[in-house]
Amino acid sequence: MKRKLEEQIIALAYGELEGAEAESLLEQISQDPELRREYEAYRKQAELLNAVPPPPAPSFSSERLRDAVFQQTIRKQRALPALGVIGAVAAGLLTLVVVQQIATSTRSAPIADETPVVALQDLPAPHEWVPSLIEDIQGSVGSGTAEPTVKVDVAPPVAKQPAPAQRANKKRTPAAPTRSAPSNESAAAPDSLNEPSPPAEDETVVILEDGGKAIEMEGTEGVAFGG
Amino acid sequence: MDAAIPKQDAMGATTDEALIQAVREGDFQAYEVLYERHRLAVYRFIYQMVQRQEEAEDITQEAFVRAFTNLHKFQAKARFSTWITRIALNLCTDRIRMSQRRSNLEQKEAQGGLEWMTMANAAPSPVEKIEQERRAKIVRDAIAQLPEHHRTAIVMRDLEGKDYEEIGEVFGCSNGGAKLRVLRARRALRKILEPLLEEGMANEVSNDEA
Numbered sequence: 053m054k055r056k057l058e059e060q061i062i063a064l065a066y067g068e069l070e071g072a073e074a075e076s077l078l079e080q081i082s083q084d085p086e087l088r089r090e091y092e093a094y095r096k097q098a099e100l101l102n103a104v105p106p107p108p109a110p111s112f113s114s115e116r117l118r119d120a121v122f123q124q125t126i127r128k129q130r131a132l133p134a135l136g137v138i139g140a141v142a143a144g145l146l147t148l149v150v151v152q153q154i155a156t157s158t159r160s161a162p163i164a165d166e167t168p169v170v171a172l173q174d175l176p177a178p179h180e181w182v183p184s185l186i187e188d189i190q191g192s193v194g195s196g197t198a199e200p201t202v203k204v205d206v207a208p209p210v211a212k213q214p215a216p217a218q219r220a221n222k223k224r225t226p227a228a229p230t231r232s233a234p235s236n237e238s239a240a241a242p243d244s245l246n247e248p249s250p251p252a253e254d255e256t257v258v259i260l261e262d263g264g265k266a267i268e269m270e271g272t273e274g275v276a277f278g279g
Numbered sequence: 280m281d282a283a284i285p286k287q288d289a290m291g292a293t294t295d296e297a298l299i300q301a302v303r304e305g306d307f308q309a310y311e312v313l314y315e316r317h318r319l320a321v322y323r324f325i326y327q328m329v330q331r332q333e334e335a336e337d338i339t340q341e342a343f344v345r346a347f348t349n350l351h352k353f354q355a356k357a358r359f360s361t362w363i364t365r366i367a368l369n370l371c372t373d374r375i376r377m378s379q380r381r382s383n384l385e386q387k388e389a390q391g392g393l394e395w396m397t398m399a400n401a402a403p404s405p406v407e408k409i410e411q412e413r414r415a416k417i418v419r420d421a422i423a424q425l426p427e428h429h430r431t432a433i434v435m436r437d438l439e440g441k442d443y444e445e446i447g448e449v450f451g452c453s454n455g456g457a458k459l460r461v462l463r464a465r466r467a468l469r470k471i472l473e474p475l476l477e478e479g480m481a482n483e484v485s486n487d488e489a
Contacts (some may be wrong), residue, residue, distance in 0.1 A: 054408065062465055068435070096476075097469055100418045101437040107326035110336050112318055114311045120344045123309075128348075 060089065065094035295359040297366075302350055310350075317360055320369050320439070327434040328371040330419055338374065342367040361448040374425055412443060421472040425464065432457075432464035449457050 063069040064077050081087045286297045293312065301309035316347050321342060346353075351480065355360055379449035422430055437442045447457035 062462060066465070093469060093473065097465070097472055098437070100414055100472070100476075101433070104415050104438060105411070106416050107335065108332050110319070110326075110332070110339065112314075112322070112339070113337070114314060116309070117311070117314055117340060117343055120340055121310075121347050124344055124348055178371070208489045218447055219388050 057087070058090065061091050062094050065091055066098045288476050296355055299350065299353060299355075299359060301420065302347070310347055312358065317363055318343065321363055323362060324434060325367050325371055327422075327438045328368075328430065330373055330392075330423060331466055334374065336365060336468075338370045358445075361362075361445055366430060375427055417475050418472065421468060421475055424471050425467055428460070429464035429467045433461045433468055436461045477480055481486065 059078055060069060060073075061081070064074055064081075069077065083090050286293065293309075295313060295316070298313050300307045301431050302313070316336050318339060322339040324344070325338045326332065326401075329335055329338065339353070343364060345366050349466055353359070373438075422433055425433065431449075432446065435446050443454045443457040443461070446461065450457060450460060
């Protein structure tokens with residue numbers, strides 16, 4: 053059977069074909085047993101579908117819908133702060149990593165309590181003078197002298213030679229000067245960092261038993277140890 | 280924008296478009312009106328697809344909740360009834376696929392628990408009622424065996440009586456495309472239904488002889 057004819061038979065059986073077209077097709081069907089069988093099969097099918105009872109009455113209520121919508125909204129609202137917390141934690145971690153990276157890149161050696169403080173302004177870059185300083189220190193230690201001395205060949209133009217106490221400190225921590233905030237002492241007397249100052253008249257240099265050196269200052273109880 | 284939305288239809292009722300606009304402005308009662316207007320049609324469609332009352336009620340409610348939460352995505356060029364039917368169809372498809380994954384035993388148990396209801400306004404004799412139920416069961420079983428796209432076409436056209444234009448909107452195709460889908464679905468249904476009917480007739484004859 054041709055597809056077009058079958059389509060028309062199905063449409064007729066389901067009541068979707070009317071008028072002259074339907075009458076013409078019915079005439080054709082009545083004369084052909086095969087067409088009649090097709091038509092009857094689809095007509096029976098359409099009848100069965102029409103006879104299917106409607107669904108049972110549902111039990112709906114607007115209150116139930118409102119509750120469901122409310123629950124859905126609550127779920128969404130709960131999800132939003134959770135996302136915010138996750139975002140905040142991520143941002144915090146990122147900040148921490150960045151700060152740590154910055155700190156690592158700016159600090160070349162651990163900061164000791166006695167690390168000398170130098171003026172930050174007008175200093176040459178550390179890589180210009182630190183290597184020679186380290187070489188001097190290593191040379192002094194290698195020679196086995198009991199009282200190593202520090203000789204700074206390439207002194208910074210402004211901090212040409214540290215004060216004795218600071219020099220002693222440098223021997224213990226031969227790292228580059230840090231950019232930590234200046235202490236009160238350096239803030240009070242910034243010139244002492246710029247000018248090599250010999251022991252003052254009221255200072256006494258004491259040689260310690262272990263080869264160390266201390267400077268006693270009259271009128272004060274503070275003693276700076278070095279060496 | 281607001282002026283373009285017709286506020287009332289020919290019967291004086293507030294149009295779906297106006298209600299949707301009101302819902303978007305925060306009026307939930309307008310959504311309840313939409314719900315009451317369309318819930319039965321949506322439920323009937325879903326019931327014919329899943330063939331279980333409780334499940335059909337659940338899916339109907341879920342469809343309306345989803346429609347509410349996605350109302351900002353609804354485009355005015357579509358009809359709300361079509362849009363909600365598409366949402367319902369998607370939910371039905373999910374459920375049908377889930378149920379198909381279950382074991383045959385579970386399916387048999389579920390089908391055994393179905394309650395076939397009779398027409399409330401008709402008053403057939405007990406024998407006629409039994410015969411109606413038997414035939415209805417045969418048809419429903421045949422529809423349940425159809426692939427999902429054929430089942431959707433049969434339910435929308437032959438059980439719910441939707442026009443081809445709306446079927447085309449749900450399927451996302453033209454009128455002609457919708458007609459072709461329904462035609463193919465009817466052919467497919469016949470292949471399943473004929474053996475079942477013959478089997479049913481044979482059982483009927485054997486019962487009569489006994």
